[in-house]
Amino acid sequence: MARFLVIGGGIAGTAAALALHKAGREVAVYEAHPDSAEDIGAFLTLASNGLRALAQLDATAAVTELGFPLTSMRVLDHTGTESAHVPLGEADDPALRFRCLRRGELGAALQAEAVRRGIPVVHGARLAAVEDGPDGVTAHFADGSTASGDLLIGADGLNSTVRRTTTPTAQPRYAGQHVFYGYTDAAPKSGTDDTACITMTRGSTAAFGHTTSPGGETYWFARVSAPEPLTSGELADAGPTHWRDLLLPLLREDPTPAAGVVEATTAPVLVTNATELPNGTSWRTGRTLLVGDAAHAASPATGQGASLALEDAVILAKCLRDTPDLDSALSRYEALRRPRVEHNTTASGNISRGTQPPPRPTGATSAPAPAPRPGDAELIRQLDWDSRIPSSP
Numbered sequence: 299m300a301r302f303l304v305i306g307g308g309i310a311g312t313a314a315a316l317a318l319h320k321a322g323r324e325v326a327v328y329e330a331h332p333d334s335a336e337d338i339g340a341f342l343t344l345a346s347n348g349l350r351a352l353a354q355l356d357a358t359a360a361v362t363e364l365g366f367p368l369t370s371m372r373v374l375d376h377t378g379t380e381s382a383h384v385p386l387g388e389a390d391d392p393a394l395r396f397r398c399l400r401r402g403e404l405g406a407a408l409q410a411e412a413v414r415r416g417i418p419v420v421h422g423a424r425l426a427a428v429e430d431g432p433d434g435v436t437a438h439f440a441d442g443s444t445a446s447g448d449l450l451i452g453a454d455g456l457n458s459t460v461r462r463t464t465t466p467t468a469q470p471r472y473a474g475q476h477v478f479y480g481y482t483d484a485a486p487k488s489g490t491d492d493t494a495c496i497t498m499t500r501g502s503t504a505a506f507g508h509t510t511s512p513g514g515e516t517y518w519f520a521r522v523s524a525p526e527p528l529t530s531g532e533l534a535d536a537g538p539t540h541w542r543d544l545l546l547p548l549l550r551e552d553p554t555p556a557a558g559v560v561e562a563t564t565a566p567v568l569v570t571n572a573t574e575l576p577n578g579t580s581w582r583t584g585r586t587l588l589v590g591d592a593a594h595a596a597s598p599a600t601g602q603g604a605s606l607a608l609e610d611a612v613i614l615a616k617c618l619r620d621t622p623d624l625d626s627a628l629s630r631y632e633a634l635r636r637p638r639v640e641h642n643t644t645a646s647g648n649i650s651r652g653t654q655p656p657p658r659p660t661g662a663t664s665a666p667a668p669a670p671r672p673g674d675a676e677l678i679r680q681l682d683w684d685s686r687i688p689s690s691p
């Protein structure tokens with residue numbers, strides 16, 4: 299039986315392992331970090347399309363124990379005036395409701411689910427090199443250990459070692475924004491019913507989003523346009539209140555709730571550069587394939603990275619299940635996935651660079667994400683575990 303090596307135990311890697319296991323394949327996950335509780339700093343939103351993929355992996359319950367649902371989105375302009383209040387995604391179906399949760403917790407929950415199903419998840423296995431041959435592929439880890447299989451799936455994120463090995467010319471690039479994330483349990487009350495609602499403020503100096511958990515903790519992010527990325531020195535040297543103090547004067551320029559939320563934040567604020575991979579980056583070399591952020595990292599503006607990684611997992615496993623040989627399965631996978639994920643990279647990058655305004659919210663879309671449309675019949679068919687992937691378009 300074909301053996302699959304998954305490098306990276308994040309969302310893409312663990313979901314790919316769950317999907318391949320469900321398809322009856324032998325699979326193991328190799329994760330660099332010594333434990334699963336890495337990076338609990340940032341939060342993310344799983345959209346209905348990602349939750350639909352998760353449901354096909356029978357993993358909904360593992361995730362709905364985390365975070366909280368979001369059923370609507372309010373949009374404020376730079377004066378604080380509400381310009382829209384729309385349902386979010388497939389709000390009527392509890393399994394497909396947008397969900398706000400911490401990124402690290404999602405990864406840990408998926409890993410725990412993989413282990414529960416008997417999938418080996420090897421921690422402390424940092425990939426150092428890939429040796430590709432006609433009869434198999436071998437992963438060489440930093441501790442000197444090795445693992446061999448028929449296909450190596452590079453799910454090792456934005457700074458993928460697999461990608462550096464197989465496609466050294468592909469370089470992530472800055473997408474024009476600094477992105478801040480924070481939490482506070484002392485945000486001023488808004489005076490409106492904000493239950494299960496995310497408020498997006500299109501400010502004059504920042505795009506700001508915030509939502510409050512049922513327990514009263516407010517999760518917020520700010521995306522601020524800047525010509526240059528923050529350097530590694532700036533990211534490393536900032537004191538605990540530095541980013542909050544930098545953001546506040548910008549947010550105070552508008553009479554919106556944003557400044558009050560950030561002012562109430564005492565815990566350290568997390569900051570990253572919005573980063574993307576150029577479209578056209580090669581995903582396949584010999585017996586290696588890139589998935590998730592390793593293949594198609596996008597700026598965070600559309601909030602689709604995790605959801606698209608979950609889609610990748612289901613559709614990859616179905617292609618391998620339904621297509622007679624490895625080469626044609628991977629070709630089919632790429633043909634199905636590349637247009638969709640690259641559309642997202644372009645749309646998200648355009649929003650981050652300010653070359654395209656955020657989409658007008660309507661009740662039918664999964665806003666804030668403009669690219670993927672959860673109700674799209676073709677996508678639903680591709681994700682449906684019980685439907686076959688045709689071998690040609």
Ligand SMILES: Cc1cc2nc3c(=O)[nH]c(=O)nc-3n(C[C@H](O)[C@H](O)[C@H](O)COP(=O)(O)OP(=O)(O)OC[C@H]3O[C@@H](n4cnc5c(N)ncnc54)[C@H](O)[C@@H]3O)c2cc1C
Nearest residue numbers: 306308309310330342343425454455590591601602603604
């Ligand atoms: C701050 C932030 C906020 C985000 N917000 C959202 C959002 O709201 N909605 C959304 O859908 N997406 C969001 N995203 C994007 C989303 O988190 C990613 O698209 C998603 O996690 C993709 O997961 P991945 O598994 O491909 O990569 P990652 O999550 O980066 O996982 C890669 C894994 O590989 C491991 N690894 C790395 N190198 C090696 C190696 N050499 N050997 C072995 N293992 C290795 C890493 O330790 C990690 O566990 C956000 C991303 C960031 C950074």
